[in-house]
Amino acid sequence: MPKRQLYSFIFNEQQLDPYTAMSLVGSKVNSIKNVIAPNMLDGNITEEGDPSLSSDGLTLNVERIWSDTAYNELMSVTTIQEIIDHINALDFVSVQNYEFIDV
């Protein structure tokens, strides 16, 4: 079953735009990055609306739809908790929410 991915990250410093903020985190979490890039190119992960930053530039909100294939690939290399722990271990950002919901 496809999954809706919802996540919110809180940054210590103001971010310039949503994609810079996403790249900043993604560049530090290889297990996610190496799954997301090819699957976005193949259409297995699609954005729902536009990612957004709060008006103070500190909170990033992203919503995506993952196909079964993409989700299963992610789960074969890591777990949701590992992703959350990895991001929370970074010194510039923390996870407010990170979840996958059945569509």
Next chain:
Amino acid sequence: MSVNELLNLTIAKSQHCQRNWDLSKNIPQEDIDTLKTAVSKCPAKQNRSFYKVAFIQNRKLIENIHKTTDSFVVQWEPRLSTTNPQTLANLLVVFMRNRNYDELARTEAEAALGIIDGKDGSINYSAKVDEDRAIGIAAGYLNITAHLLGYKTGFYDAQHNNDSLCNMLDGEVLLALGIGFEDTSRNRREHHEKPYFKFPTYNKVIEIKDIN
């Protein structure tokens, strides 16, 4: 809306790249002519010619050019990339190098090096700077003119597979700008051929200082 408000809005919109197009429409010749005015009557150092411009509406050629643009990299290692669909616009304008070697020397470098070497950017760096600025100004004029006429645009730097582009167009290709009608049913960031893929978009901060 005041003229200033309209200009502010149009200028702000003109910075963003359009990635998909409504190819069912045609750009009127009157608008094409105005766009040609934009690239030919804009400022250049000493009002000289640094470039020539191709206005391409031939779909076969546009599609062949687009095939060479596989340079939007989404992952560096291993390399994963997609094409730059701004080149699939209704109209593709391509800037190519063009120098008039019959001119008399008008710069110190041209006087010292001779007119041919003096205009060679690999020998005389300032000639390359002049060329880049001339094309930048012309492309800027073209871009804002297109937006004032109601079109969307997308720049392509034309450096990837540049040899192929040069062969296709029989010239030294330096820059391209897609101009056309947006597909109003789609997000501007959706790839023209792959609607499931949205290009990222970034903001920039330009420092502006008032000195009174």
